[in-house]
Amino acid sequence: MKKGDHLFLVDGSAYIFRAYHALPPLTRKSDGLPVGAVSGFCNMLWKLVEESRDTSVGVAPTHFAVIFDYSSTTFRNALYSEYKANREEPPEDLRPQFGLIRDAVRAFDLPCIEKEGFEADDLIATYTRLAVEAGGDVTIVSSDKDLMQLVGPQVVLYDQMKDKRLGPEEVKEKFGVYPDKMIDLQALVGDTSDNVPGVPGIGPKTASQLLEEYGTLEALLEQAEGIKQKKRRENLIEFADQARLSKRLVTLDENTPIDIPLEDLFINEPDGEKLVSFLKAMEFTTLTRRVAATLDTDASEVKSAELDIEGAPRGPDLDPFEGDGVSGETVFAATPQRLAATRAEEGQSAEIDRSSYVTIRDAETLKTWMGRVREKGLMAFDTETSELSAMKGELVGVSFAIEPGEAAYLPLGHVSPDADLLSDPGALEALGGQMKLGEALDILKPVLEDPAILKIGQNVKYDCLVMLQHGIVLAPIDDTMLISYALDASSGLTGHGMDELSERWLGHKPITFKELCGTGRNARPIAAVEIEKVTEYAAEDADVTLRLWRVLKPRLAAEGLAKVYERLERPLVPVLARMEQRGIMVDRQILSRLSGQFSQKQAALEAEIAEMAGEEFNPGSPKQLGEILFGKLGLPGGKKTRTGQWSTDARVLEDLAAEGHDLPRRVVDWRQLTKLKGTYTDALPSHMDAEGRIHTSFSMASTTTGRLSSSEPNLQNIPVRTEEGRAIRTAFVAPKGKKLLSADYSQIELRILAHIADIPQLKDAFRNGIDIHAMTASEMFGVPVEGIDPMVRRRAKAINFGIIYGISAFGLAAQLTIPREEAGLYIKRYFERFPGIRDYMDETKAYAKKHGYVETLFGRRAHYPDITASNPQVRAFNERAAINAPIQGTAADVIRRAMIRVEDALQKADLSAKMLLQVHDELIFEVEDDEVDRTIAIVREIMEDAAGPRVNLSVPLEVDAKAAANWEEAH
DNA sequence: CGCTCCTAACC
DNA sequence: AGGTTAGGAGCGA
Structure with missing residues (x-):
């Protein structure tokens, strides 16, 4: 160490307690291990390392060490048995973290120094003396006043939390004396928390005044007789020895034996992999990300470290929510991976004996x-x-x-x-x-x-x-x-x-x-x-x-x-x-009236269909229908289904209708009515309870992407597309005095695509409220956004949706009924105009192939092991699903977050609105008439901000909200 | 009665 | 073309 070098000494023990108290209690790893202090410690340490890497500040360290107290008994206890005697034991959940914090320091590749019988302050004092003697500068990272005595021309004290550096002048300002008088000042004042007695009746103000006047503690004690104030004089005389003892207690030992020479504290560039590995094991996701970015490490490449945390108590004693499980059990050296492996074996060796129940x-x-x-x-x-x-x-x-x-x-x-x-x-x-x-x-x-x-x-x-x-x-x-x-x-x-x-x-x-x-x-x-x-x-x-x-x-x-x-x-x-318990109110009369109307139209259509076919048959049987259309009537048959039957889906029938055949048109209409009647107007009333409400069941675990599903009945597929279908929605009502409120995200998946794939044109359009499909059409076909041809816009819209679905020329061609070659050209054009999309798709596929899964912005995973299948169809299907999942899944995560937050937010705003349904990008509430406007404001705010603070989307989320007497009008 | 297939409703 | 659930037909047991 030489002149110009700079030693950073971190008061690790003080750091621990600060970190512990600064963070919310009971911060735990998912296996129940308390890690709040470790987390705070690592964050502070990283901030320090990061700051000190910034050489522009001019205080970048050349040497660095983190110093800890080794034990509570030191030479001071021999001087005074009461020293620090009223210190409380560290909290139960902090104790297991001490070892981890030392591991953290090592993971940062920083020397971790402690010595039996000495406090961290003494070691700091010793290293400070050595560094100063060698001509170097020292920054002591601590806010402990016990360390003020070390401050000097080459030594500053740095309070990281307040971002304040204390040199001699600042110490003088704060305590009224320069650092060389700090010891005397402390000796007079004492310290209740450490049980340093001091002199009664003398506080910092008086002490600094006295020292100003008399110079030193010793001089003061010798001349105490001459002090004017009676009580003060008496105390200084009576407690002179106590003051001298206090001085010895607060004087730091600058000559502790040290095991690591000063030269060895030379700073190393942190090893990104080592540090990331540790942080991952601790599940500090935010810090892991930050560190990985700064140190240019790919966090996904790094395995989490195996931590040796023997004897760390876990389980319900500490945390019934996250605990490992068995009361009093101590998990030894349990890395999450090792624990999971042990438990997997335990599971497979299960022998289940029903007779003992x-x-x-x-x-x-x-x-x-x-x-x-x-x-x-x-x-x-x-x-x-x-x-x-x-x-x-x-x-x-x-x-x-x-x-x-x-x-x-x-x-x-x-x-x-x-x-x-x-x-x-x-x-x-x-x-x-x-x-x-x-x-x-x-x-x-x-x-x-x-x-x-x-x-x-x-x-x-x-x-x-x-x-x-x-x-x-x-x-x-x-x-x-x-x-x-x-x-x-x-x-x-x-x-x-x-x-x-x-x-x-x-x-x-x-x-x-x-x-x-x-x-x-x-x-x-x-x-x-x-x-x-x-x-x-x-x-x-x-x-x-x-x-x-x-x-x-x-x-x-x-x-x-x-x-x-x-x-x-x-x-x-x-x-x-x-939500399920509340249910949504349904008007039985409306449904029954619709059923009647549908029946009549259905019967009329059936008669027409039989007439046109020349015989009675069941139009609801694709088999019979196929035989009539493509057999008996000899119409040009298009597709066949997987099992070799004629396909008679709406697409096929509509194509036939477009060629002037009336029968297929009737069948399409008949099918629609039959569907509406059978699935909705007839079936829904059977799900109503005595109060006229329907309680769906939401499944949280049946989709691959994180979406919810709804069943018994499915209230996520209530018709909306056709006028007759929408009539069914008018049967979903609010009770008297209330309204149904529908709040839905506008274009949430395209917005998320714009963010994830980072497409400037899309992002700008969303930021400026431009019609996104018109903008796409404009980019692709070189036409102005204003006054766009609706058919051109329709094509652009189909492509946008296709992108979200992992587009294929085949699918787009089917959607737009255009030749596959033409669809292929559109896609090529799209990729040229928005090259980021192709990059996103390629990257996502590559990621899925490498890891076997893809992730949403919130870390939810969807696994696609078959993405490496040799069958090109299977593989392509998995590729498209893998492209779609992060988009659909992120949207699902966003609305989940909104749902988790919104009830509490409404309650806090003293609003009585009740959430009833979720339809993927829409939430339905039942709201008191006079609370509609305020409820809309809260719901919109929660929904639009639902990605944050975890994810900061680069496009705004927009929510349309409307309340009305029934779902159809509210939507 | 229980399964598969086909179709169609939704986002 | 991504993600769902429901209902009817058809078929075999």
């Missing part, structure tokens, strides 16, 4: 089980209901599992399996009896709602909904189905149902519902199945759910998907449960 028939036994649940801090939980729909079903029983193999069933709504005994009240008691529902729920409710007890379900929204019917808000929750979905969406592993997951991960086939209750004519309600059998079935489900959770949950962390699950999946569960 327990039937709970009395309050005492139930209380005992709940007591054990409390100890564990978690349980797998499953409800059995009389119907498959949670909204309609009555509670028949609940099951829980607290350890693999330890599970119980609590029957609540069983009836006698023997039909003859149904009327005999003693029959069930004779079979062993069951608890009264109310009594059982009173015992269960506090557990099911206990924020410290994690309830694990498989498709837990169902159980949430069932319990909601009984006034119980199930929370907190985890869902094995959603964990599986976040991990393995699409991927060719098919679905995320329990039976499938169990076979895949546990190698075990659970009893199926059909096996339990029979099918068809032999089917009987679960409530009428023998309790012993249901115990085996239901307790097994809970057992399997718990085992699946133990296998799958650690994978989230190991595979970097914890945030997707925690931010986009889990929080949506209660939101959807509430």
Whole structure:
């Protein structure tokens, strides 16, 4: 070290506590390990490293070290046993982080210095002295006043949080003395937090005054007799020795033995890979990204580090929400990857013994089980209901599992399996009896709602909904189905149902519902199945759910998907449960009137069709229709279906109609009416409840892209295209005094495409509110945007949509009914005008081939293992899907984020609007008449800002919103 | 009764 | 051409 060199000394221990207290408590890694302080520490350290790399500031370090306290006992305790005696133990969740923080320093490639028996401050003092003697400059990164004594012409103290550098003048300004008097000042003032006694009655102001006057502490103590103020004089005399002791306590030892010589603190360029690897393992995604960018490292290439965090306690004691699971269990050296691997093995070696399951028939036994649940801090939980729909079903029983193999069933709504005994009240008691529902729920409710007890379900929204019917808000929750979905969406592993997951991960086939209750004519309600059998079935489900959770949950962390699950999946569960419970009001009369109208038109069409065909046949049978059209009438047949039948879809029939054939036209009309009647006007009323409301069921795990789906009934495909179809929407109404509000994203997928593929023309058009399809047409065909030919615009629109779908000449040709060659030319033209699109497509395909999956902007993955298939059709299909998934999936993520936030935002604004439906880019609310305008403002704001702050889209999101008496008018 | 196929409704 | 769910026909058990 020489003149001109610059040593940075970071007070690591002070850093830790600052980081710990600056961050929200309970910041944890997905496997439950608390890492808040590590996170704060790394962020601060990185900021420092980054700043110091900026040589323009002129303080770039040549040498660097991070210094820690080794232990709490030092030579000072020998001087004064009370020294730092009232220091509290570090918080429980901070302790396991100390080791990780030292790992962090090493990952930064910085020396990590500590020495037994010495405080960090003494080591800092020693290195400072050495550096100054060698002629170098020193920056001490700390805001601890104990270090002020070291400040001098070559030494500054840097408070990173306040971004303030303290030299001698600043110290003087702050404490009234120059640094060389700091020790004396501290000795007089003392320090309550460290138990340095000082002199009573003397604070910083008086102390600096006295030192100004007398020069030094010693001089002051010697001349204390002459002090005018009585009390002050007496105290200085009486506590002179205490002041001298204090001085020794606060004086830093500049001569501690050191193990690493000053020269070895020479700074290294951080090793990007090493650092990124550590940060990835800690799941600090933002910092990982930042570091990777600065150090020019490809984060996706780097494997996360295996951390040695022996003895780090985890589990429900620390965090019932994220915990590893088993109370008191200590996970040793558990890297997420290693834990996931261990658990995967544990899962496959599962031996499931149904005979050990327990039937709970009395309050005492139930209380005992709940007591054990409390100890564990978690349980797998499953409800059995009389119907498959949670909204309609009555509670028949609940099951829980607290350890693999330890599970119980609590029957609540069983009836006698023997039909003859149904009327005999003693029959069930004779079979062993069951608890009264109310009594059982009173015992269960506090557990099911206990924020410290994690309830694990498989498709837990169902159980949430069932319990909601009984006034119980199930929370907190985890869902094995959603964990599986976040991990393995699409991927060719098919679905995320329990039976499938169990076979895949546990190698075990659970009893199926059909096996339990029979099918068809032999089917009987679960409530009428023998309790012993249901115990085996239901307790097994809970057992399997718990085992699946133990296998799958650690994978989230190991595979970097914890945030997707925690931010986009889990929080949506209660939101959807509430939406489903509310349901949307439907006007039965409107539907019935429409049914009548459709019937009449249908009958008229049927007569015409029979007449034209020359015989009666079923126009609803594609087989019969094909034979009539292409056989009997000899019309020019176009396509054949996969199975060799004549294709008779609307496209084929419309082409025939265009050639002047009337029969196909009638069939198209007949089909449309039949569809509207059969699927909507006839079917919807059967889904209405007594209040006239329809409760759909949203599935969170059935699409490959992150979209929701809706079933029983599907309310995401209510007609809108044709006038007759739209009439059905008028039947979706708001009750008296309320309106339906529809808020939908305008062109969200194209906007996301513009952002992801970074297409300047598209982005400009969206920023300036220009008609995007007209702009596309203008770019492609060189015509002005204003007054564009509608047919030209239509072509451009088809191409824009085609792009989102992973365009092919074949598909575009079919869409526009133009020759494939012409479609190919359009696509070529498009790529010429928007070269970024082709780049995006190529990059996405390459990424998918390399990784087997693609990601949305929010990290959701969709797997496409078949993208490397040798069959060109299979491969091309997977390529198109892989191109589409990030776009469709990002849009799905955005609206999920909006849904998760919007209810709370409405409540905070004191608005009573209730969200009822989601239709991919649209949200439907029920709103009080006089709250419409304010609700629109809130909903729009939440939806338009939903990507942030995680993703900063380079195009604005726009939301159209309108309220009216029914869905048709609101849309 | 349960499965596959075809068609069609939506974004 | 990407992502869905529903209903009827047809067919085999």
